[in-house]
Amino acid sequence: MRRFLKxxxxxxxxxxxxxxxxxxxxxxxxALASEILIYAxxxxxxxxxxxxxxxxxxxxxxxxxIGAYAMALTQLKLSDDLWLGLLMGMVAAGFFxxxxxxxxxxxxxxxxxxxxxxxxxxxxxxxxxxxxxxGGETGLTGLRRPPLRLPGLPxxxxxxxxxxxxxxxxxxxxxxxxxxxxxxxPFGSVLQSIKQNEVRAKYLGYNTVFYxxxxxxxxxxxxxLAGAMFLLQQDAVFPTxxxxxxxxxxxxxxIMGGGVVNFFGPILxxxxxxxxxxxxxxxxxxxxxxxxxxxxxxxxxxxxxxxxLFKRTKTVxx
Amino acid sequence: xxxxxxxxxxxxxxxxxAVDGVSLKIEKGLTSVIGxxxxxxxxxxxxxxxxxxxxxxxIFFGEKEITSLPVHKIxxxxxxxxxxxxxxxxxMTVFENIRVAVQAQMGHGMEFFVSRDRLxxxxxxxxxxxxxxxxxxxxxxxxxxxxxxxxxxxxxGLSLAGSPQVLLLDEPTCGVGAHERAGVARxxxxxxKKWTILLVEHDMDIVMDxxxxxxxxxxxxxxxxxxxxxxxxxxTVREVYLGR
Numbered sequence: 163m164r165r166f167l168k169x170x171x172x173x174x175x176x177x178x179x180x181x182x183x184x185x186x187x188x189x190x191x192x193a194l195a196s197e198i199l200i201y202a203x204x205x206x207x208x209x210x211x212x213x214x215x216x217x218x219x220x221x222x223x224x225x226x227x228i229g230a231y232a233m234a235l236t237q238l239k240l241s242d243d244l245w246l247g248l249l250m251g252m253v254a255a256g257f258f259x260x261x262x263x264x265x266x267x268x269x270x271x272x273x274x275x276x277x278x279x280x281x282x283x284x285x286x287x288x289x290x291x292x293x294x295x296x297g298g299e300t301g302l303t304g305l306r307r308p309p310l311r312l313p314g315l316p317x318x319x320x321x322x323x324x325x326x327x328x329x330x331x332x333x334x335x336x337x338x339x340x341x342x343x344x345x346x347x348p349f350g351s352v353l354q355s356i357k358q359n360e361v362r363a364k365y366l367g368y369n370t371v372f373y374x375x376x377x378x379x380x381x382x383x384x385x386x387l388a389g390a391m392f393l394l395q396q397d398a399v400f401p402t403x404x405x406x407x408x409x410x411x412x413x414x415x416x417i418m419g420g421g422v423v424n425f426f427g428p429i430l431x432x433x434x435x436x437x438x439x440x441x442x443x444x445x446x447x448x449x450x451x452x453x454x455x456x457x458x459x460x461x462x463x464x465x466x467x468x469x470x471l472f473k474r475t476k477t478v479x480x
Numbered sequence: 481x482x483x484x485x486x487x488x489x490x491x492x493x494x495x496x497x498a499v500d501g502v503s504l505k506i507e508k509g510l511t512s513v514i515g516x517x518x519x520x521x522x523x524x525x526x527x528x529x530x531x532x533x534x535x536x537x538x539i540f541f542g543e544k545e546i547t548s549l550p551v552h553k554i555x556x557x558x559x560x561x562x563x564x565x566x567x568x569x570x571x572m573t574v575f576e577n578i579r580v581a582v583q584a585q586m587g588h589g590m591e592f593f594v595s596r597d598r599l600x601x602x603x604x605x606x607x608x609x610x611x612x613x614x615x616x617x618x619x620x621x622x623x624x625x626x627x628x629x630x631x632x633x634x635x636x637g638l639s640l641a642g643s644p645q646v647l648l649l650d651e652p653t654c655g656v657g658a659h660e661r662a663g664v665a666r667x668x669x670x671x672x673k674k675w676t677i678l679l680v681e682h683d684m685d686i687v688m689d690x691x692x693x694x695x696x697x698x699x700x701x702x703x704x705x706x707x708x709x710x711x712x713x714x715x716t717v718r719e720v721y722l723g724r
Contacts, residue, residue, distance in 0.1 A: 364551045
């Protein structure tokens with residue numbers, strides 16, 4: 163039992179179980195808690211690429227948006243099955259991430275980053291203009307949240323915010339544990355070696371381009387799942403989901419929380435981002451300006467992000 | 481049968497032939513490649529390991545032609561190298577450095593959901609290598625916190641982890657202080673008992689002490705090839721390299 167309680171996941175799970183009851187204290191609500199989980203999932207997937215592989219993508223919102231559109235189109239054209247929709251969100255995002263990754267994973271540094279930005283803007287433009295499929299500028303609205311069906315159990319409606327929150331929490335926990343496992347696996351070691359010295363990793367016998375491609379594709383799949391979950395939460399999808407500003411937000415969330423030095427940083431960053439967005443947004447529509455200033459202040463004082471502060475304190479104590 | 485063979489190996493960068501028609505047969509033992517700066521020694525290493533593609537000539541590893549293979553495939557065949565400028569994983573511990581190298585050799589890289597700590601065969605092999613390179617007591621240290629001499633040894637350790645058939649060492653004593661230099665030289669000498677080594681080194685005392693054969697390059701060409709004694713007494717080498 164004591165060993166069980168030492169696992170950070172257990173504490174995180176318990177914290178998120180009570181989060182919907184804590185948020186009203188700061189004028190929050192259950193749907194906001196769901197948004198935190200979804201954004202945290204997106205940021206964790208993004209961070210696999212940024213902090214563990216050393217690749218800075220400036221266009222990850224493309225895969226988030228593709229996941230959301232795939233979920234919506236599955237529901238509109240094929241079936242309203244929840245699992246099929248989520249699966250299609252992941253498959254579509256993974257498919258496009260696989261194609262983009264195959265083209266750009268040979269590039270490094272700023273060239274890689276700029277290519278991700280260029281591709282994401284291409285996807286944004288397609289979503290914005292392809293009215294017949296994506297609904298163009300007005301997106302796809304009026305979608306519904308299908309019930310959760312599990313074998314041998316009666317269907318559970320997810321229309322209530324708390325029911326959807328608990329579902330989002332279950333998905334989030336599975337994704338987080340899988341990513342944790344991944345970064346602590348032999349594959350994770352290879353990614354970290356590529357981040358630290360790609361030439362040496364090649365000389366050890368690793369096909370580094372292939373490993374980067376796999377990491378890029380997995381990261382795209384997780385982003386797509388987060389996008390599909392976001393669609394369920396919002397009941398709508400708009401081209402702005404794919405825009406470069408969203409890609410910038412996930413970079414900000416990940417770095418602000420301390421994702422570069424701590425696995426859990428993106429989760430903290432997502433919490434702060436969503437809560438501040440909601441809190442400041444209640445007073446002014448220029449919330450991003452204020453959030454930007456907060457981000458600048460954090461990075462100036464603690465370049466490694468908020469969880470980097472704890473790392474620094476620990477080092478000083480040692 | 482030579483382990484490594486080059487036939488008329490050439491690479492040109494614009495009008496400059498950095499390696500010009502080099503034909504070598506590398507046999508077991510320690511072969512040193514010496515020459516003044518710009519002679520083409522490191523470029524030769526880069527060609528042998530697939531980092532550069534030659535503009536002419538061929539490279540054979542045993543009987544297999546490897547001229548156009550990429551770096552990672554050549555490494556997997558058993559040609560490993562260390563670098564003049566350190567290429568270690570500075571933010572990993574010494575043990576993690578070696579473990580990730582052993583993983584590559586044992587083919588565990590694409591395992592996604594197994595804990596790396598549970599790969600007992602990899603851990604055992606990594607511990608053995610740490611013993612072999614005398615860094616076992618420093619396994620838990622971050623690589624960036626090692627002394628420069630130890631970093632140099634770790635650099636070589638990374639190359640050894642792949643159980644290579646040929647080890648290419650590019651100036652392994654570069655930047656190492658006089659007090660640590662002897663230790664690195666001893667370490668290289670120990671390695672010759674187990675591995676075929678191709679060494680680029682500027683320290684002539686080390687080269688002449690430990691080499692079985694010395695190849696001298698100048699302006700991309702091989703100008704002499706023989707035992708340390710023969711090279712010492714070679715007038716051309718004295719003239720162009722030793723300055724006499």
